[in-house]
Structures are given as structure tokens and as C-alpha cells.
Amino acid sequence: MGEPVNTEVIKERLDAAKSARMKMWLELCAHCGLCAESCFFYLAHDKDPTYMPSYKVIKTLGEMYKKKGKVSREFLEETLDIAWGKCTVCRRCSQFCPFGIDMALMISTARGICNTQGVVPEGLQKAVANYWAEGNQMAMTKEDWLETCTWMESETGEEIAGLKIPMDKEGANIMYTVNAREPMYYPQDIGMAATIFHIAGEDWTMSSEGWDDTNLAMFAGDTKCMTHVVKQTYDAAIRLKAKNIAITE
Amino acid sequence: MYEFIRGPLLWVAFIVFIAGLIYRIAALVNLSLKKDQVVYDHFSTSWALRSIFHWLLPLNRTVAQYPVYSIMTYAFHILLLGVPIFLLAHSVLWYESWQISWWSLPEDVADYLSLLMLALILFLIIRRMVAPYARIVTTAADYLLLVVVALPFLTGYLAYHQWINYHLMVILHMLSGELMLILIPFTKLSHMIFFFFSRAHIGSEFGERRGTVTW
Amino acid sequence: MELFAKYLREGRIKIDPEKRIKERVTYQDPCNLSRSGDLAEYGREIISYLADDFVEMQPNREHNHCCGGGGGFIPMGPPFKRRRMESGKVKAEQIRATGATLVISPCHNCFDQIRDLSKEYDLGVKVKQFKELITETMIIPEEFQPKEEADE
Numbered sequence: 001m002g003e004p005v006n007t008e009v010i011k012e013r014l015d016a017a018k019s020a021r022m023k024m025w026l027e028l029c030a031h032c033g034l035c036a037e038s039c040f041f042y043l044a045h046d047k048d049p050t051y052m053p054s055y056k057v058i059k060t061l062g063e064m065y066k067k068k069g070k071v072s073r074e075f076l077e078e079t080l081d082i083a084w085g086k087c088t089v090c091r092r093c094s095q096f097c098p099f100g101i102d103m104a105l106m107i108s109t110a111r112g113i114c115n116t117q118g119v120v121p122e123g124l125q126k127a128v129a130n131y132w133a134e135g136n137q138m139a140m141t142k143e144d145w146l147e148t149c150t151w152m153e154s155e156t157g158e159e160i161a162g163l164k165i166p167m168d169k170e171g172a173n174i175m176y177t178v179n180a181r182e183p184m185y186y187p188q189d190i191g192m193a194a195t196i197f198h199i200a201g202e203d204w205t206m207s208s209e210g211w212d213d214t215n216l217a218m219f220a221g222d223t224k225c226m227t228h229v230v231k232q233t234y235d236a237a238i239r240l241k242a243k244n245i246a247i248t249e
Numbered sequence: 250m251y252e253f254i255r256g257p258l259l260w261v262a263f264i265v266f267i268a269g270l271i272y273r274i275a276a277l278v279n280l281s282l283k284k285d286q287v288v289y290d291h292f293s294t295s296w297a298l299r300s301i302f303h304w305l306l307p308l309n310r311t312v313a314q315y316p317v318y319s320i321m322t323y324a325f326h327i328l329l330l331g332v333p334i335f336l337l338a339h340s341v342l343w344y345e346s347w348q349i350s351w352w353s354l355p356e357d358v359a360d361y362l363s364l365l366m367l368a369l370i371l372f373l374i375i376r377r378m379v380a381p382y383a384r385i386v387t388t389a390a391d392y393l394l395l396v397v398v399a400l401p402f403l404t405g406y407l408a409y410h411q412w413i414n415y416h417l418m419v420i421l422h423m424l425s426g427e428l429m430l431i432l433i434p435f436t437k438l439s440h441m442i443f444f445f446f447s448r449a450h451i452g453s454e455f456g457e458r459r460g461t462v463t464w
Numbered sequence: 465m466e467l468f469a470k471y472l473r474e475g476r477i478k479i480d481p482e483k484r485i486k487e488r489v490t491y492q493d494p495c496n497l498s499r500s501g502d503l504a505e506y507g508r509e510i511i512s513y514l515a516d517d518f519v520e521m522q523p524n525r526e527h528n529h530c531c532g533g534g535g536g537f538i539p540m541g542p543p544f545k546r547r548r549m550e551s552g553k554v555k556a557e558q559i560r561a562t563g564a565t566l567v568i569s570p571c572h573n574c575f576d577q578i579r580d581l582s583k584e585y586d587l588g589v590k591v592k593q594f595k596e597l598i599t600e601t602m603i604i605p606e607e608f609q610p611k612e613e614a615d616e
Contacts, residue, residue, distance in 0.1 A: 160610070
């Protein structure tokens with residue numbers, strides 16, 4: 001809590017984020033308030049104006065720019081409360097703003113700045129650590145992943161004749177990737193997908209690495225990890241010479 | 250005094266207005282070339298134009314959500330541009346200086362429209378004070394800008410009816426008009442041009458890049 | 465999802481008319497697919513093969529509301545659960561208004577969120593993904609039937 005804030009880093013990040021469009025948006029908002037109705041947080045809280053999109057942006061990223069990065073830890077904690085706790089970055093407000101200001105992108109930027117100071121919800125911090133450790137948000141080991149797939153192959157294979165879950169097959173038409181919650185909590189999902197691919201006669205495969213298609217690092221505002229996650233999957237597709245990448249539901 | 254405000258100062262105001270806007274646009278485009286490659290990657294003229302079209306006209310969901318405010322602001326913007334351009338007294342001045350002329354509003358109509366404009370501005374000010382979602386984001390500058398916009402209409406109205414002091418009113422009228430022109434490039438009034446840039450971007454971002462509409 | 469729509473369209477996967485879903489269904493547009501992905505129509509296309517009684521939420525497609533589980537909310541876990549339920553009120557009301565008993569959503573965040581919302585707001589709805597519905601209703605051709613069964 002009491003740790004000092006590195007305002008230099010914040011300033012750097014703010015400057016880097018100050019593209020032409022960011023600059024324009026910061027100046028342009030007419031404070032008309034018409035974004036309010038677009039936000040389900042605002043609607044769900046009996047139209048409490050502190051939940052409206054433009055207010056949330058002004059109170060977080062707007063303040064940061066106004067103070068040129070010289071903000072306190074308390075401020076960053078408040079920003080966490082708003083940017084993560086009162087916004088899902090669904091981008092609906094960006095569709096409803098008369099000026100087309102991309103408020104969701106601005107909230108994401110505020111998240112990224114909190115991230116540089118370690119101010120991130122715990123659950124997401126853990127997910128980021130998991131991505132670094134095992135390449136997926138659940139920190140599932142490679143053995144567990146392969147085992148789950150083999151298990152699903154044999155279980156589903158009892159119902160569907162000839163069903164295979166091809167692993168690391170080169171040159172397939174489809175490289176199928178999943179949400180790490182599936183092998184962890186809903187392994188049948190993989191069996192179902194395999195059933196559909198099998199019966200449709202698809203030439204498909206799964207990868208032993210880079211198989212998690214979620215990217216919670218993006219929600220955590222951690223650009224480095226975000227890139228790492230995407231690159232893993234991309235590299236896997238290149239390695240397997242897959243023609244397409246299919247993403248789970 | 251009158252001659253100075255009517256002559257050189259008016260020139261200054263117009264030059265600041267035009268040059269200021271050109272400078273702002275140039276600076277924005279210049280910065281965008283360095284830091285906004287992603288905008289150019291996904292830019293689409295057709296989506297940009299559709300985005301502008303749907304929001305210049307009331308063809309979007311936000312307008313439908315706020316019908317009263319929308320009618321008021323459309324009227325406000327139309328009068329803000331229309332009354333000064335089509336006012337007979339202004340036409341006469343254009344003709345005196347440049348021998349150009351165009352259609353003008355009948356004088357009594359223009360008179361009522363000016364009153365309507367003042368009422369609309371009053372409405373916008375009251376709305377900012379009353380509507381919770383507007384009040385929470387409103388700053389002193391927002392009120393000031395509304396006053397800046399109201400002044401030329403107020404003083405023009407008073408001058409036309411020769412109330413208080415005609416000569417003083419005409420001077421204040423010209424001064425406030427010039428003030429507004431000078432402020433446009435450097436305040437939120439600059440949305441008269443940046444609106445188009447911003448809408449072009451978001452229209453392309455959602456439309457060209459993601460295939461969805463923003464209206 | 466695009467792929468599933470293609471399989472159904474090309475007849476590579478066939479749905480058993482007997483097994484078509486009879487109860488009322490609605491569709492939750494995931495923000496990443498329908499708002500930021502141009503995939504809204506594929507969802508409707510797949511549903512047209514699967515279900516008889518489909519009712520849209522209002523608003524829908526790219527203008528649909530977020531379920532309230534996105535943006536990291538689900539993995540943010542218990543400390544944010546209460547808030548997630550409160551802000552999900554809008555989605556809960558949208559679902560209730562359709563009168564549906566089954567919500568289809570091809571997104572894991574939406575899936576978890578709507579399941580939680582159903583408990584919180586007593587909506588009495590099930591949530592399913594396309595994978596599950598397709599495997600439940602599709603015709604499994606002869607050659608894919610398990611051997612033992614064929615012997616019987």
C-alpha cells in the first residue's frame with residue numbers, strides 16, 4: 001500500500017499513449033453526458049452518474065493526463081476500482097458517443113498504467129503469472145494438457161467410432177485452440193469439439209503449446225505478456241504449418 | 250473604435266480562426282503519421298463517410314435515446330450557423346465590402362430566431378445544472394463557452410431593437426463575435442472540425458476493421 | 465463458430481429434426497464476437513438449424529449489452545463477485561423479457577456469468593454453448609456409430 005509510485009514510468013507511458021487520436025479525444029469530449037445510457041453499469045445502478053462512461057474516463061485517464069502522471073497510490077487504487085470494477089471494456093459506449101470517442105480504449109490505457117505500478121486485481125495478476133509459467137491462464141502443465149486430451153479422446157471415442165484428437169499434426173487445415181478453463185473445468189468441451197470436427201471430416205489438430213486462446217493479459221493491461229501469449233499461439237501455428245487457427249466458443 | 254473593430258480586428262479574428270484551424274489539423278495529422286499507424290491501416294473512406302452521415306443527421310441510436318435534447322441541440326447548431334450567415338444586416342456588410350450577396354432571412358423571422366437561440370442556450374445551461382449525468386462532467390469552461398456563444402446573439406438582438414445603448418451594443422456584438430471566432434480553434438468549439446476526424450476514425454475502426462456499425 | 469455455421473450450411477453436420485430444440489431460446493451476443501468481430505449473424509445462422517422458438521434480446525447483435533462477465537471480471541474472482549451480480553441486472557432483465565428458458569452463448573465468460581445470474585435473479589435458465597447443442601442434436605452417421613452398438 002505505502003509503496004511509492006514511480007511517476008516517471010507513468011509519465012513515460014502517458015506520453016507513449018498520447019497518439020493523435022488520444023489527444024483529440026481528450027480535448028474533444030463536450031461533456032454532453034449522452035454516453036450514460038449506453039453503459040449497463042450505469043443502468044444497473046439506477047442511473048448513478050458516477051457509473052457513466054465519460055465520468056469514469058475523466059476520473060481515471062483524464063486525471064492522469066491532467067496531473068502529468070504525478071499521482072498517488074491511493075489514486076491508482078481508485079482507478080483500479082473504476083477501470084476494472086466498474087467497466088468491462090465492452091466498448092458499447094464507443095459506439096454511442098456522438099463524437100465517436102473510444103472510451104473503452106482509454107480505460108484500457110488507464111489499466112495499463114496501473115499495471116506498471118503493480119495495481120492490478122489479484123485474479124488477473126495470477127493469470128499473468130500463469131501465462132509466463134506454463135503458457136496458459138490456468139498454469140496447466142504440458143503433461144496435464146496432453147493427458148486431458150488423451151482422456152477425452154478415449155472417452156469420446158467410446159461413443160464416436162474412430163475419433164481421434166490429433167496432437168501436433170503438421171499441415172492441418174485447422175489448428176484448434178481452446179480456453180484454458182475448458183481442459184481445467186469442462187474437459188467434455190474438447191470431446192464435443194472433436195466429435196464435430198471428426199464427423200464433419202475436418203483435417204484438424206491441436207497444439208501441445210500455445211493452445212490457450214484467451215488473453216487475460218490484455219485485460220490486465222500487461223502489454224508484454226499480452227504479446228507473449230499471442231506469439232505462442234502464432235508460433236505454434238507456424239511450427240505446425242497450420243492453414244487456419246480456429247478459436248473455441 | 251468602431252472602425253478598428255469593424256476593420257483590422259475582424260481581419261485578425263478571421264485569420265486566427267482559419268489559420269488556427271489549419272494549424273490544429275496539420276499538427277494532428279503530423280502526430281498521427283508518427284503514432285497512429287493503426288488508424289491508417291484500417292481506414293475506409295466509405296465507412297468514414299457513413300459514420301459522419303449517420304451522426305450529422307439524426308440517424309443513430311443515441312439520438313433516439315435522448316429525443317428532447319437531440320431536437321434542442323440540432324436546432325441550436327442550425328441556428329448557430331444559419332442565423333449569422335443569412336442575417337440581412339450581415340449581408341449588407343458583405344455587400345458593402347465585397348459586393349457579394351445571397352439570400353437573407355426576413356428581418357422579423359431572424360429576430361424571433363435569435364430569441365429562440367437564446368432560449369435554447371438557456372435550456373442547455375439549465376440542463377447542465379439539472380441532469381445528473383450532465384452535471385457530473387460539466388466544468389466551468391462548459392458554461393463559459395455557452396455564454397461566449399450566447400453573447401453575439403444577445404448583443405445583436407439588443408442592438409437591432411436599439412435598447413440600452415445602440416452604439417455600445419454594436420461594438421460588444423462585434424467583439425463577442427470576434428472572440429468566438431478566435432476561440433474556436435483552441436477550445437472545445439474545435440469540434441466543428443474534429444467531429445469529422447473523430448467520426449471518420451471510429452466509423453472505420455468498427456466498420457472496416459470489425460464489420461459493425463456505430464450508429 | 466464460423467466453422468460450425470459452415471459445416472451446417474454445407475451439410476457436413478446434419479441436425480436430427482426430431483432432436484431440434486423445442487423450448488424457447490435466446491442468444492447472448494459476446495462482445496468480442498458480435499461487437500468487435502462481425503460474427504453476430506453466424507450465431508443466428510447456427511440457431512436456425514438448431515431451434516424452433518428463437519427470441520432475440522433487446523437490443524441485440526452489435527448493440528447488445530455486455531453480460532457483465534467480460535473484461536477480466538470472471539477471473540477477478542470472489543472479491544468482485546458481488547459487483548458482477550449487481551451490474552448483471554441489465555442482462556438478467558433482458559433475458560427475462562425474452563421468456564426464454566435456454567440461453568445460448570458461444571463465450572465462456574458469458575456462459576459463467578449468465579449461469580451465475582440465473583441463480584442470483586432466479587431466471588430459471590440454462591446456458592449452453594453451440595458445441596454442446598450441436599453434439600446433442602446432430603445425426604451421427606452409421607459409420608461413426610460405436611461398434612458394440614452395431615453388433616447388438
